[in-house]
């Protein structure tokens with residue numbers, strides 16, 4: 001069994017409906033396979049005991065010919081499964097190949113095949129099947145082919161849309177560039193990557209096939225020599241008053257099999273797509289509290305943001321990941337705070353916790369966030385006032401975000417102007433079209449995009465321009481605080497520099513407060529007043545920018561700075577960052593950096609370091625913070 005299949009099976013078994021559907025399917029399949037060796041009465045054998053109700057001898061009673069209904073239901077499972085598997089496989093095979101060819105080649109091939117799909121979809125399913133059965137007679141293989149002929153366009157359309165997305169992927173382009181012929185690229189790279197939703201849809205097709213066969217048998221158009229649940233229901237309805245058990249048993253079996261197949265389809269989708277388990281589903285209801293009594297009124301000195309001992313935990317199965325593990329900091333009005341640290345240290349999780357936009361598998365387990373003196377999170381619970389979360393009233397109007405990748409953050413099928421107008425209308429319902437256009441023009445002017453580009457779609461803009469459009473979108477409602485999560489990561493150095501310069505300029509002009517999340521120490525040094533260094537979910541050092549670069553008082557900060565290249569002076573070998581061992585971090589009794597720290601002592605390994613204040617807002621979580629602070633870093637030329 002392939003690892004993907006094993007994973008999917010395990011994931012399916014983990015959900016209650018998935019496990020139940022697998023159990024029902026296993027019982028029905030076992031019954032169908034073992035029917036000849038179970039020692040059941042011959043399903044066609046007639047006895048004189050007509051219309052016998054269920055008894056010890058005939059568990060589900062007998063029918064109008066005295067045949068044992070239990071035996072017939074078990075034998076009927078064979079037909080149901082054969083039809084389900086045969087029709088679904090055939091339908092997926094025809095549909096996937098034709099859909100892949102249409103999507104991959106595009107142009108007239110796509111046009112022609114798409115019309116064929118449409119024609120088959122337009123023909124009433126039952127009519128086509130009736131026609132085939134009437135012309136060629138009733139037999140199980142013909143029924144299977146007839147059902148597949150009416151269902152394959154479903155798989156074809158699904159595969160076509162998958163392929164339209166997949167064919168621009170780099171690995172497909174790489175295979176073509178390496179000289180692979182088109183048919184091989186389709187078979188090796190396109191179909192295997194696009195097949196997952198089609199397999200899921202296949203379980204729904206199986207249910208449809210079983211119901212169609214049952215319907216045909218019910219109308220007397222099935223193979224009369226086979227025992228079919230549909231045929232049994234047809235017989236049963238004629239004797240409903242006299243022997244209701246005749247139709248109840250096959251009816252329940254049919255219902256259970258079709259429902260299990262549908263549930264299985266849902267569970268497979270869920271198991272195959274880990275994102276659905278974390279971000280998907282209905283928005284999670286999180287615990288809330290009322291605002292604290294006697295909240296002091298904000299003054300001009302009140303910090304714009306205060307975070308105390310914030311904790312965010314992800315759940316992945318039974319595993320708990322403490323991504324933010326007791327973070328505290330204060331951001332003053334108009335100040336820019338840079339949050340730096342290596343990948344995976346929890347920077348983005350902290351950003352999402354501040355806005356409470358975490359995925360479904362994340363929970364705030366503690367801590368307080370105050371915005372302009374008012375609590376928006378209290379002891380890990382969102383504060384609700386007059387039935388509305390306080391953060392909802394702040395998002396975008398007072399706190400805005402600049403996302404990492406503008407291409408993903410901007411809607412590709414809507415113009416930039418439309419997206420900005422939507423944001424404006426959402427929060428200022430009375431705004432007229434002319435006012436919205438004027439405001440968009442104003443913000444475009446601020447960030448240096450020509451107004452003529454307002455009506456462009458995101459893909460029509462260059463990377464730098466798109467990121468500027470994202471910044472414009474965040475500024476459209478004149479927020480006070482902007483949280484920028486890696487705003488320049490995907491851009492080249494020159495554009496990065498320009499955009500950071502523009503952010504700094506805007507900040508000064510609009511008196512914006514800024515949180516800049518980045519792994520780039522240089523970017524943060526250029527744009528921020530204060531720098532917080534994160535390691536394994538905690539801020540291990542925070543200080544005014546100049547101070548942290550000149551006098552880092554935590555060995556991790558020292559290594560981070562040591563890994564920065566210098567643009568002037570002789571070439572030097574850079575310090576390399578020690579690898580973080582997440583198991584060692586999780587098991588640490590003392591300092592979580594001790595396993596990788598060149599200066600670690602027994603004290604570091606045994607005792608959690610305190611937060612050592614070093615003056616001027618400089619705090620370092622290191623037992624030896626004072627000695628590190630006393631020896632300024634050797635400044636490279």
Ligand SMILES: Nc1ncnc2c1ncn2[C@@H]1O[C@H](COP(=O)(O)OP(=O)(O)OP(=O)(O)O)[C@@H](O)[C@H]1O
Nearest residue numbers: 278314316321323342343344345346347348349359
């Ligand atoms: N949805 C999630 N489910 C489970 N774990 C997650 C999820 N998102 C993040 N994590 C884990 O939380 C930790 C912190 O991740 P986070 O994305 O916040 O780090 P980061 O510092 O922003 O990294 P990067 O700079 O690479 O974006 C990591 O161990 C990560 O694997």
